[in-house]
Amino acid sequence: MQSQNPIIADFVKLANSAAGTFAGMSREARDGAREKMREAMGGLDFVSREEFDAVKDMAALAREKVDVLEARLAALEAKSK
Known part of the structure; x- marks a missing residue:
């Protein structure tokens, strides 16, 4: 109502x-x-997630190469002494 x-x-x-x-x-x-x-x-x-991951992978690869080169340099220095 x-x-x-x-x-x-x-x-x-x-x-x-x-x-x-x-x-x-x-x-x-x-x-x-x-x-x-x-x-x-x-x-x-800002960067996209894909761009971030790509740069992260590049940095990891560069770090691995640096580690290899440091080991080679240490080996060469040890031989020369």
Whole structure:
């Protein structure tokens, strides 16, 4: 059974309008925050995971080569003494 009281009906309309307004404000705030974050992060230099892994593999290979060369140099120095 619905109330026919116009004051209650007006209050319900006002509450529904306020809820819609707050939901819209929330969406706008969230979207604005995302855009600000994109702008802030856009100036930074980030690398992709693939690029990072490729450089990591290159560094590991270089380290292995250095270890081999250090061993060869130590062997040569030991022979020359």
